[in-house]
Amino acid sequence: xxxxxKTPTDESTSQKGSAQLAIDTIRxxxxxxxxxxxxxxxxxxxxxxxxxxxxxxxxxxxxPSAPDWPNRDRFVLSVGHGSxxxxxxxxxxxxxxxxAHGKKTGQPAVSLDDIKQFRQLSSKTPxxxxxxxxxxxxxxxxxxxxxxxxxVGMALAExxxxxxxxxxxxxxxxxxxxxxxxxxxxMEGVASEAASMAGHxxxxxxxxxxxxxxxxxxxxxxxxxxxxVAERFRAYGWKTxxxxxxxxxxxxxxxxxxxxxxxxxxxxIVVDTVIGYGLQKQQGTASAHGEAFDAEDVKGAKRFYGxxxxxxxxxxxxxxxxxxxxxxxxxxxxxEKWEADFARYxxxxxxxxxxxxxxxxxxxxxxxxxxxxxxxxxxKGVASRDAGGKVLNAIAETVPYLVxxxxxxxxxxxxxxxxxxxxxxxxxxxxxxxxxxxxxxxAMGAIANGMALSYVRSYAxxxxxxxxxxxxxxxxxxxxxxxxxxxxxxxxxxxGEDGPTHQPIEHLASLRAIPGLNTIRPCDANETAEAWRVxxxxxxxxxxxxxxxxxxxxxxxxxxxxxSGLKRGGYVLAGDPNExxxxxxxxxxxxxxxxxxxxxxxxxEGIKARVVSLPSWELYEKQDQAYRDSVLPPxxxxxxxxxxxxxxxxxxxxxxxxxxxxxxxxxxSAPLAKLQQKFGFTAEAVLAKAKEQIAAxxx
Numbered sequence: 001x002x003x004x005x006k007t008p009t010d011e012s013t014s015q016k017g018s019a020q021l022a023i024d025t026i027r028x029x030x031x032x033x034x035x036x037x038x039x040x041x042x043x044x045x046x047x048x049x050x051x052x053x054x055x056x057x058x059x060x061x062x063x064p065s066a067p068d069w070p071n072r073d074r075f076v077l078s079v080g081h082g083s084x085x086x087x088x089x090x091x092x093x094x095x096x097x098x099x100a101h102g103k104k105t106g107q108p109a110v111s112l113d114d115i116k117q118f119r120q121l122s123s124k125t126p127x128x129x130x131x132x133x134x135x136x137x138x139x140x141x142x143x144x145x146x147x148x149x150x151x152v153g154m155a156l157a158e159x160x161x162x163x164x165x166x167x168x169x170x171x172x173x174x175x176x177x178x179x180x181x182x183x184x185x186x187m188e189g190v191a192s193e194a195a196s197m198a199g200h201x202x203x204x205x206x207x208x209x210x211x212x213x214x215x216x217x218x219x220x221x222x223x224x225x226x227x228x229v230a231e232r233f234r235a236y237g238w239k240t241x242x243x244x245x246x247x248x249x250x251x252x253x254x255x256x257x258x259x260x261x262x263x264x265x266x267x268x269i270v271v272d273t274v275i276g277y278g279l280q281k282q283q284g285t286a287s288a289h290g291e292a293f294d295a296e297d298v299k300g301a302k303r304f305y306g307x308x309x310x311x312x313x314x315x316x317x318x319x320x321x322x323x324x325x326x327x328x329x330x331x332x333x334x335x336e337k338w339e340a341d342f343a344r345y346x347x348x349x350x351x352x353x354x355x356x357x358x359x360x361x362x363x364x365x366x367x368x369x370x371x372x373x374x375x376x377x378x379x380k381g382v383a384s385r386d387a388g389g390k391v392l393n394a395i396a397e398t399v400p401y402l403v404x405x406x407x408x409x410x411x412x413x414x415x416x417x418x419x420x421x422x423x424x425x426x427x428x429x430x431x432x433x434x435x436x437x438x439x440x441x442x443a444m445g446a447i448a449n450g451m452a453l454s455y456v457r458s459y460a461x462x463x464x465x466x467x468x469x470x471x472x473x474x475x476x477x478x479x480x481x482x483x484x485x486x487x488x489x490x491x492x493x494x495x496g497e498d499g500p501t502h503q504p505i506e507h508l509a510s511l512r513a514i515p516g517l518n519t520i521r522p523c524d525a526n527e528t529a530e531a532w533r534v535x536x537x538x539x540x541x542x543x544x545x546x547x548x549x550x551x552x553x554x555x556x557x558x559x560x561x562x563x564s565g566l567k568r569g570g571y572v573l574a575g576d577p578n579e580x581x582x583x584x585x586x587x588x589x590x591x592x593x594x595x596x597x598x599x600x601x602x603x604x605e606g607i608k609a610r611v612v613s614l615p616s617w618e619l620y621e622k623q624d625q626a627y628r629d630s631v632l633p634p635x636x637x638x639x640x641x642x643x644x645x646x647x648x649x650x651x652x653x654x655x656x657x658x659x660x661x662x663x664x665x666x667x668x669s670a671p672l673a674k675l676q677q678k679f680g681f682t683a684e685a686v687l688a689k690a691k692e693q694i695a696a697x698x699x
Contacts, residue, residue, distance in 0.1 A: 019249060047273035051246060054256065064096060065096050066335050074178065078289070079182040087118070090110040094320060095135060145189070150192070156435075237266075258631050262409075385489040389413075389415065401457055404459030408437070414465070422435060464488035465502050478542055485543050517542055572611075583608075587641065591644060632653060661681065
């Protein structure tokens with residue numbers, strides 16, 4: 001157990017200084033909530049309370065009455081398990097709740113009753129902070145390192161917004177991003193990737209405060225972690241500061257002032273704290289992280305703080321009022337000045353002001369899709385990645401706040417914005433719209449989420465097989481309901497000679513399994529344009545666009561159904577929708593061409609066939625039952641699915657007895673034609689399966 005600075009145990013709350021009284025209120029609210037829930041992590045809130053107090057009451061530019069003010073400083077609790085720290089602070093700051101439309105509800109963001117409902121069903125105080133659930137929570141945190149990555153996206157977005165919209169007579173964007181992070185964040189690779197990028201970009205508006213309590217769940221961090229974190233961050237290009245006593249408000253204040261004075265790099269403040277500070281049996285040990293403690297332990301801690309040990313959820317008179325005043329009296333005038341400045345800005349720069357308002361509201365500019373390309377029929381066709389690049393550029397020229405890039409693969413993903421004023425984002429050009437994430441897929445995902453949380457419409461791209469590297473942020477984009485566009489190219493064994501390490505097999509099923517993620521695999525150039533249209537029209541749902549490297553025939557839409565059917569997820573592409581088919585061929589992406597070829601062969605033999613393009617399960621399942629039955633009539637069970645990916649999930653559409661021309665192994669390194677022959681993706685093989693299905697149903 002670590003030695004602790006002594007706090008007089010005979011000092012009553014009325015005799016305490018106002019700062020210490022507020023700090024101990026944060027601590028005791030956190031303890032009482034965790035004790036009542038019989039669940040939670042109290043160690044970090046007890047150790048970090050002085051840091052949070054100092055940051056919020058003396059530095060954070062934040063108006064509790066307008067928690068969505070665009071130029072507010074962002075506070076990210078990357079150590080999301082310490083959520084009670086944030087809930088206690090939001091309560092004491094008197095943050096007012098707003099609804100999904102930004103309207104005040106008349107309720108506090110976090111009331112004392114909400115704190116008493118910590119970790120309970122439907123409460124506003126879940127186990128980890130959740131964006132959209134609790135006003136004042138800037139991002140969903142919990143998976144360690146993700147908040148760190150989000151913060152880089154937020155800081156990057158501020159720099160981009162400032163470069164694009166600030167004028168000499170109107171500084172609309174100059175906010176900072178503060179993060180509380182811990183040993184787990186420092187160990188997770190995503191935080192390291194993100195820190196490396198932040199240092200390279202010289203994001204001086206970014207401050208990470210590292211809770212250096214030297215404890216993780218299994219014990220002291222020296223079991224697994226012995227590096228010099230500050231030295232590592234200096235190598236990344238960060239300024240590093242060290243506060244050796246987490247209870248020293250003066251030292252914390254000095255470090256934060258030094259951050260504010262730094263204009264050429266991000267800042268890491270290492271704060272030495274004691275986990276579970278005040279819990280006499282647990283403080284400074286792994287048991288303080290999340291193991292159970294009892295009422296006697298809490299009473300002992302309260303005695304240590306000089307707190308009434310027989311009272312729970314106590315907020316002493318004047319504490320909340322003083323805390324709120326300290327935050328509001330600094331933040332409210334800044335917010336009011338910003339609103340006055342913006343009113344003048346709107347008159348001087350109406351077009352730019354309209355863009356800012358549209359971003360805040362999640363709207364697209366009028367006529368944003370007017371330049372979407374249409375592709376003529378072409379048997380040779382074009383890869384959907386190439387079509388996607390053309391569509392992306394057409395959209396980006398009309399949606400000026402669409403910003404993104406690739407993990408060092410833009411020439412392959414075709415995601416570079418090539419028009420004249422697009423530019424590359426970097427420390428010498430924060431107005432650039434092409435982001436170069438480097439080979440940092442995981443951080444790219446977290447950064448793209450942070451950008452989306454700061455009004456920018458973000459997209460991020462890599463090969464589909466590398467979606468594994470960034471699954472966590474893709475999943476979190478769905479949890480948070482933010483409309484990031486994930487562009488995954490090289491979608492099948494069509495990668496060819498690169499072999500099984502680069503040929504995705506299970507990845508489509510993996511993405512489709514994420515609730516709220518709209519995974520779309522278009523079959524040709526025109527479906528690709530429609531897929532981008534669907535993605536851009538989302539306000540609360542991320543989209544994964546799954547695109548090919550190899551050319552796909554551009555279908556003759558005078559002969560087959562229009563590509564606009566994609567918006568319903570699945571549609572009858574070929575065959576009379578009013579005819580009862582003998583067999584249904586279902587496909588996505590490149591395999592639709594095989595379905596069409598098989599369909600034409602069947603029709604030539606007088607067999608009534610139907611081709612269903614099913615590029616998005618997510619969209620299709622949202623259609624009413626009547627529509628779905630019209631596409632896939634339940635009485636027609638002779639069905640064949642064709643997809644160069646694993647078969648998982650296709651039973652729902654072809655049934656247990658339907659045929660699947662899919663992958664059951666990893667791929668191989670060879671030219672595409674050889675691979676298609678080896679794995680059965682030929683017209684002959686699909687035709688044979690279709691006839692087997694017809695015969696089986698007739699038999």
